[in-house]
Amino acid sequence: MADAARGYPLGQRGYYVELITTAHNGQPGVAPERLEEAECHRNFCEMHTPLEGNAARVEAERCYFCFDAPCTEACPTGIDIPGFIR
Numbered sequence: 001m002a003d004a005a006r007g008y009p010l011g012q013r014g015y016y017v018e019l020i021t022t023a024h025n026g027q028p029g030v031a032p033e034r035l036e037e038a039e040c041h042r043n044f045c046e047m048h049t050p051l052e053g054n055a056a057r058v059e060a061e062r063c064y065f066c067f068d069a070p071c072t073e074a075c076p077t078g079i080d081i082p083g084f085i086r
Helices: 037-042 053-063 068-074 083-085
Strands: none
Touching: 068 083
């Protein structure tokens, strides 16, 4: 288990959750999974599969640690999105 000093989020049951933030290729973050080409030809599903478990948590936590908030710059209404989330 991690502690509060390390900055990990508090889990739903009251313990800190340690996130694995390294993709399969050894790079920081989450590596996107893709459907096989044959699968794409058979149906109209998304090319990228949905995130599961730890990958979804890693992506969700990225927003809290964003230092320059490009979402605010890109928002046509100028909403302070990081302030809204917190």
